[in-house]
Each structure stands twice: as C-alpha cells, then as structure tokens.
Amino acid sequence: MSIITIQRKVLEKNDEIARRNRTLFEQHGILALNLVSSPGAGKTSIVERTLERLGNDLHIGVVEGDVQTDFDAQRVARYQVPVIQIVTNGGCHLEARLVQEALSQMDLRGLDVLIIENVGNLVCPANYDLGEAMKVVVLSTTEGDDKPLKYPNMFRNASVLVINKIDLIPYLDCNLATLKSNALRINPHLEVFETSCTTNAGIADWCGWLKEKGTRRS
Amino acid sequence: MSIITIQRKVLEKNDEIARRNRTLFEQHGILALNLVSSPGAGKTSIVERTLERLGNDLHIGVVEGDVQTDFDAQRVARYQVPVIQIVTNGGCHLEARLVQEALSQMDLRGLDVLIIENVGNLVCPANYDLGEAMKVVVLSTTEGDDKPLKYPNMFRNASVLVINKIDLIPYLDCNLATLKSNALRINPHLEVFETSCTTNAGIADWCGWLKEKGTRRS
Numbered sequence: 001m002s003i004i005t006i007q008r009k010v011l012e013k014n015d016e017i018a019r020r021n022r023t024l025f026e027q028h029g030i031l032a033l034n035l036v037s038s039p040g041a042g043k044t045s046i047v048e049r050t051l052e053r054l055g056n057d058l059h060i061g062v063v064e065g066d067v068q069t070d071f072d073a074q075r076v077a078r079y080q081v082p083v084i085q086i087v088t089n090g091g092c093h094l095e096a097r098l099v100q101e102a103l104s105q106m107d108l109r110g111l112d113v114l115i116i117e118n119v120g121n122l123v124c125p126a127n128y129d130l131g132e133a134m135k136v137v138v139l140s141t142t143e144g145d146d147k148p149l150k151y152p153n154m155f156r157n158a159s160v161l162v163i164n165k166i167d168l169i170p171y172l173d174c175n176l177a178t179l180k181s182n183a184l185r186i187n188p189h190l191e192v193f194e195t196s197c198t199t200n201a202g203i204a205d206w207c208g209w210l211k212e213k214g215t216r217r218s
Numbered sequence: 219m220s221i222i223t224i225q226r227k228v229l230e231k232n233d234e235i236a237r238r239n240r241t242l243f244e245q246h247g248i249l250a251l252n253l254v255s256s257p258g259a260g261k262t263s264i265v266e267r268t269l270e271r272l273g274n275d276l277h278i279g280v281v282e283g284d285v286q287t288d289f290d291a292q293r294v295a296r297y298q299v300p301v302i303q304i305v306t307n308g309g310c311h312l313e314a315r316l317v318q319e320a321l322s323q324m325d326l327r328g329l330d331v332l333i334i335e336n337v338g339n340l341v342c343p344a345n346y347d348l349g350e351a352m353k354v355v356v357l358s359t360t361e362g363d364d365k366p367l368k369y370p371n372m373f374r375n376a377s378v379l380v381i382n383k384i385d386l387i388p389y390l391d392c393n394l395a396t397l398k399s400n401a402l403r404i405n406p407h408l409e410v411f412e413t414s415c416t417t418n419a420g421i422a423d424w425c426g427w428l429k430e431k432g433t434r435r436s
Contacts, residue, residue: 038256038257038258038338038361039256039340039361039365039368039369040256040358040360040361040362040365066368067341067368067369067370067371068367068368068369068370069367069368071364071367071368090341090344090345090371091341092310092339092341092342119341120256120340120341120368120369121310121339121340121341121342122257122338122339123285123308123309123310123337123338123339123342124310124339124341124342126308127308140258140360142258142358142360142383142386143256143257143258144258146289147257147258149286149287149289150257150284150285150286150287150289150338151257151285151286151338152285152286153285153308165360167389168360168386168389168390171385171386171389172386173416198391
C-alpha cells in the first residue's frame with residue numbers, strides 16, 4: 001500500500017512532463033509510439049522488421065529503453081536511423097523525464113514516427129505516460145493465452161496489440177482465438193495484428209497500418 | 219533518478235519486515251523459495267510438476283503473487299496443499315509486508331518448504347527481499363539467450379536458474395550454451411537446471427535437488 005501512495009506522487013510529476021513531450025511531438029507532427037511487452041516478446045525484432053519495410057516511406061526515429069546494455073540500440077542503429085539508448089540502471093520502466101532528455105539529443109525535424117521501445121515489463125510501464133500518441137503492446141504466443149487477463153492494465157491502456165511469434169503456435173499450449181478474445185474482453189477497442197518476425201507473417205499488415213497512421217497530412 | 223531515491227526509502231522498511239519473515243521461517247525449519255521470472259516463463263507449471271512429484275516426500279506450502287486474478291492459486295490448490303493468493307492490484311512485485319500478511323493466514327507448523335511465486339517481472343522483484351532463503355529464477359528459452367545480460371540484477375541475486383521450455387529449442391533462435399554462459403558470467407554460483415513442463419525433461423533433477431535441500435535435518 002505504501003508503494004501505491006508513493007507512485008501517485010511520482011506520477012503527478014511524470015504526467016506533467018509527459019504533457020510537454022506530447023506538445024513537442026504535436027508541434028513536429030510526429031506520431032510517437034510507446035512499445036511495451038514482457039522481456040523477449042520480440043519488440044526489437046518488430047522494430048527491425050518495421051525499419052526494413054518502411055525505411056524508404058517514413059522517417060522513423062527510435063528511443064531504446066533498457067535496464068542495462070545497449071544491445072537493442074546497436075541492433076536498430078544498423079538501419080541508419082536516429083536512435084538514442086536510455087539505460088535505466090535497474091529502473092523497471094521509462095519515465096517521461098528520461099524520454100524528455102532523449103528528445104533533447106535527437107533532431108526531431110522531419111521525423112514522421114518515433115518508436116519508444118520501453119523496458120521489458122508488462123506491469124509498471126502501463127502506468128507511466130511518456131507523451132506518446134498510443135501504446136503498442138507486443139505479446140508473444142509463448143507467454144500463454146491468459147496474459148491479457150493477468151496483466152489487464154497494460155491491455156486496457158494500449159491501442160494496439162501485436163501478437164508475435166505466431167509461427168510457434170503448433171508447439172505451444174496457446175489458443176490464438178482465446179488470446180484475442182481475452183484481450184478484447186479487457187479492451188474492445190484494441191487494433192490486433194498477428195506477426196512472426198521469423199517468417200515475416202503479418203508484418204506487411206502491421207507496417208501498412210503504421211504507414212497510414214504515420215504519414216503526414218499537412 | 220527520483221524513483222531510485224524513493225525506492226531506497228521503501229526498501230529500508232521492506233528489509234526490516236523481510237528479516238522478521240526470515241526469522242519466522244528459521245524458527246519453523248522452513249526452506250522458503252522466492253520464485254521469479256518474466257510473465258509466462260512457466261513458474262506455475264514448475265510448481266505444479268514439483269507438487270506432483272514431491273507431494274508425498276515434503277510438506278509444501280505455496281504463496282501466489284499476481285497483479286490480478288487467482289488463476290494460479292486455483293491451479294495449485296488442485297494439489298491439496300496450503301495456498302494463499304496475494305493480489306497486488308497493479309503492483310509489480312511482492313513486498314515482505316504482503317508475504318507477512320500471507321504467513322499470518324497459513325499454518326506453518328510441519329511445513330518443509332514454502333514456495334512464494336512472485337509477480338511475473340524480471341526487474342522489480344530482484345530488489346525486494348521477502349525473507350526467502352534463496353531466489354529461484356525461471357527463464358524460458360523463448361525469451362532469448364541474451365536475457366541474463368539484459369536483466370543482470372535478477373540473475374546476480376538468484377541462487378538457482380531454471381531454464382524452462384527446453385522442448386521448444388529446435389524452433390527458436392536461442393543457444394542454450396550461450397544462455398548458460400551469459401547467466402554464469404553474471405553469477406558464477408548459480409545452480410542451473412534445464413526443464414520442460416511439457417515433456418517433464420529435467421523435472422526429476424530439479425525435484426531431487428529441492429528434496430535434498432528441503433528435507434529437515436532435525
């Protein structure tokens with residue numbers, strides 16, 4: 001109970017900085033996505049497949065959040081896009097303040113989309129607004145079809161669900177229909193994609209949607 | 219940075235209660251394990267296989283920690299063991315205080331082993347002592363072989379690593395030797411088991427070790 005009280009205080013400050021980040025994104029016409037999942041669900045692989053496919057159509061920047069290491073930033077930097085690594089040194093989620101610092105080191109002019117890859121954690125990142133337009137939650141089929149019910153805040157606060165590693169379903173006790181129905185029970189407005197970064201299944205659908213959302217109207 | 223400061227204050231209180239829990243376990247001769255992992259790595263399945271195999275040899279109690287739902291407690295209760303469910307209501311880890319409350323509702327007399335199944339999260343639970351004798355970290359092969367390097371605190375603070383879902387390795391880009399060497403780089407003292415709750419591979423080894431550790435000497 002003490003922790004909940006303390007988090008509330010932190011969240012007030014966080015939300016104020018998140019509002020400033022959001023204003024900055026709007027001024028630059030940038031669609032900012034907060035990409036969240038458990039560890040190893042495939043967030044970085046989704047980013048890589050997205051950069052491969054949309055690199056010529058959209059200007060995409062990436063902010064990588066990790067507890068330790070810059071492995072993910074190194075993977076993403078191979079695609080010649082602007083990337084900033086945030087190392088939280090044990091912190092279990094990104095905060096708006098850390099993203100604000102990252103933004104101060106990135107040239108935002110001309111960017112269409114900013115992908116903020118959060119720390120691998122299905123719990124805490126659900127509560128921290130970074131100023132994004134929407135949260136995209138990646139769930140691996142290997143985690144089991146009950147996860148939307150067990151971590152409901154994340155699915156409630158997300159706009160998009162990417163069900164990843166669908167190529168592994170034949171080997172798993174995971175029912176895709178049950179997984180989707182559990183997710184939509186928590187949040188009927190979720191946009192759902194089914195992907196495999198190994199076979200590339202569903203990547204075109206996801207990228208088509210992102211291209212449509214991320215293209216400037218002005 | 220603000221979060222780290224705040225966590226320190228919480229941790230002082232937590233560690234004091236953890237010490238009281240530890241004293242209680244020692245008084246009752248109970249081996250307490252703090253079972254940690256990402257969501258869906260198979261903690262509850264490991265508990266189920268353990269209860270199946272050791273139910274006649276050891277008196278085992280279970281404390282289930284979840285953000286929402288009592289699905290895991292329901293699964294475990296089928297094995298006719300004492301089980302208490304803690305629902306953290308959005309909290310991303312168990313704290314010593316919550317375990318203290320659970321212990322007050324459980325008859326500890328005659329118990330050999332208490333398995334405390336933490337919330338699915340590779341980050342925060344690493345920092346919260348519950349009074350356990352040791353942390354057991356479960357890592358699924360599907361999460362990738364780089365995870366010990368990316369979430370080092372958990373592997374540094376654990377005594378045992380259970381590498382689960384080894385039956386899926388043929389379908390994954392996960393090298394078991396690399397995974398183990400990454401884990402042992404972070405913590406050379408880790409006791410490592412390789413298991414599959416689908417094929418039961420390695421379950422006998424893990425249970426043999428637990429039986430040896432959990433059997434009373436007095």
